[in-house]
Amino acid sequence: MNRSAPEFLYQQVIDFVEKQAKNGALRPGDKLPSLRKLGQQFGISVPTVKQAYVELERQGTISARPQSGYYLNAKHARTLQPMRAKWAQCQPVEVSCRSLIEQVYDAVHVPGTTALGISNPVNAHPPDKTLARLMRTVLTRTAEKAVSYGPVNGDPKLRLTLALRYQELGVDVNHHDMVITNGAQEALSIALQCVANKGDIIAVESPCYFGLIELIESLEMKALEVYTCTEDGVCIDELEKVLNNHPVKACLFATAINNPLGSFMPESGRQRLVKLLESRDIPLIEDDVYSDLYLTENRPVPAQYYSEKGLVMTCSSFSKTAAPGYRVGWLIPGKFEETAKRIKRAQSCSTSMLQQWTLTDYLLSGDYDRHLHVLRKILRYNRERMIDLIAKHFPPETCISMPQGGSVLWVRCRSVVDTSYIFRQAISHGISFAPGQIFSPSGKYQHYMRISFGVKWSDDIDKAIEKLGELVCAYTATNSERVQQ
Ligand SMILES: Cc1ncc(COP(=O)(O)O)c(C=O)c1O
Structure with missing residues (x-):
């Protein structure tokens, strides 16, 4: 720091950070030195460094993350x-x-x-080594049970562990109703078959994950696109108009984080969405696979939380967070519990137990949350x-x-x-x-x-x-x- 220079000390800190970013010593996504560390390095006070960081944040150069520090943002985008x-407005299409x-x-x-x-x-960040270690332990423990059929709706301990996680979010989930599936894709397929038939119209976000489009195609249903905003997710005003004009049988939405937009529907939006659909007795199939990958401060609460009539069905899996190859997902079927279990039995009988036990141990060890x-x-x-x-x-x-x-x-x-x-x-x-x-x-x-x-x-x-x-x-x-x- 040059104390005799005409610029304020905090401006010199700003210049330093900008120079580091320009010459590549700091790259987008990098964490900046802590206030204390930079203060010590330059022999200046923590409030001076803080003043510089606040100004850089105001300019959009860096972002603060609670309990973590300051990070360099991507530039010029x-x-x-x-x-x-x-x-x-779109028309339903095959x-x-x-x-x-x-x-x-x-x-x-x-x-x-x-x-x-x-x-x-x-x-x-693959957790393969931890999972391999846990799976070896599970194999030794379960011996020949590992090659047998498991319960249609999945391992009771896994269901209980997952239900408790939902309860921590305030969602009243009964583990007896839950169905463990082969990934979220099977959960979505079962959910759709519970509430709609060939030729029925399913409202989807636009844009939406292509696997959903293929699923609708394979069930010979029709997809109807609803405008989805890059920030707040599916546009509920638009949806209301769509529902007035078309006999929509069900909605299939990523109610929290949309793929491909990465939009994040606010809590109030999810509440409004469930209210609107349940007032018209239209089931909502929520695709919740990305909720644990929030890049905001808090995890979104599933739309299931707001359901009063049992018309919300939540589908999720470990595919985006731990092991897509294990093919373990789940369905919270709302009031369609019996039908969901029947379809699961008819469709794939059960889901591999070895993977379920391994993931249960992973959850219970606390390693999953750390990961x-x-x-x-x-x-x-x-x-x-x-x-x-x-x-x-x-x-x-x-x-x-x-x-x-x-x-x-x-x-x-x-x-x-x-x-x-x-x-x-x-x-x-x-x-x-x-x-x-x-x-x-x-x-x-x-x-x-x-x-x-x-x-x-x-x-x-x-x-x-x-x-x-x-x-x-x-x-x-x-x-x-x-x-x-
Ligand atoms: C939005 C969304 N839903 C569902 C799935 C399917 O998940 P799974 O691999 O658990 O079947 C994916 C996978 O890419 C996805 O992106």
């Missing part, structure tokens, strides 16, 4: 804003976008591919780094979401860009992402792409984003010219 223009979805899945398993197309946050804490921290860091990289390499008009949960970014390119075309080019360069089109039953979002930041960071990620940026820039330049001619 244009944040995707909620749509201001009027949303033209869906079909299988081939592109298949290619996205296939790309995950091609050796050497930088897979940014599938949302697998566990990649960022979640670290995973969320890494995801926050990755989010900033990924936003920064995209902002650096993509054309300047690119807009990027600021997800409040989950592990993906929703990126909007110029409207001339066809991201399905770029997807095919990227695959040939050993890079995958998810083209926007697969997130809409009617094929909207052609100029959007979903990029996962649930990754183990390496130089390959930096190179992949640089290459993707190159492809988008080249496509935009060529096709903008064509449009202008």
Whole structure:
């Protein structure tokens, strides 16, 4: 610090942080030195450093995280804003976008591919060693029971442990009603079959997770898109209009954190949503897989909490938090408990017990919560780094979401860009992402792409984003010219 310089000391701290960010010594997502440490380093008081940090926070350069410290934000990114223009209401559609979805899945398993197309946050911090150790203990303990059939609705201890976790959130869940499933996807499938039949209209968010679209397609139901805001999730005013115009049989929404938007529905929104649907006797199937990956301060409370008529069915799993390969999920079926168990029995009989026991021990040991804490921290860091990289390499008009949960970014390119075309080019360069089109039953979002930041960071990620940026820039330049001619 130069005490005789004309600038205030706090301004010199600001200059120091900005310089560190500029020369790469501090990268987006990095934690800044604590107030005390920087104060000691420069021989200045803690309030002076604090004044600098508060100013940097006001400018949007850094963010404070409660009980953690200050972190450097991604710079220069244009944040995707909620749509201001009027949303033209959609019609129900029979869906079909299988081939592109298949290619996205296939790309995950091609050796050497930088897979940014599938949302697998566990990649960022896999708990494989702890789970392997627990599974070995379980195998020794359970002996031949491990190869037998388990109860249709799953291990009672796992159900009880999960129910207690919901009760801690204030949700009154009875573990006898719960059904353990093969991932959230089976829970969603059972829930849909409990309340709707072939040809029925299911309201979904727009954009929404492509697995839901495929599920609706396979059950020969119709999907009806409802405008979903980048910040607050599904738009309830819009939903009300949709319900007035169409005989919607059920709603299938990520009531807390949407994939691909990373939007976060506020508590009041969830309450209003349940009230609206239950007043019309319309079941709500809530897809809650991302709720433990909140990047805000607190975990969202499931919409189940607000249900008075038992019309809310909650679906979740360990796939986004611990082990997608274990295929363990669950369904809280509301008043459809008997039907749900019957469908589970008919559909898959039971879920592998070995994985259920291992995950029960994981939960009870406290390791799961410790793991979640670290995973969320890494995801926050990755989010900033990924936003920064995209902002650096993509054309300047690119807009990027600021997800409040989950592990993906929703990126909007110029409207001339066809991201399905770029997807095919990227695959040939050993890079995958998810083209926007697969997130809409009617094929909207052609100029959007979903990029996962649930990754183990390496130089390959930096190179992949640089290459993707190159492809988008080249496509935009060529096709903008064509449009202008
Ligand atoms: C929003 C959403 N719902 C459900 C699922 C399916 O979860 P599971 O792997 O537990 O079946 C996914 C998986 O990507 C998802 O992103």
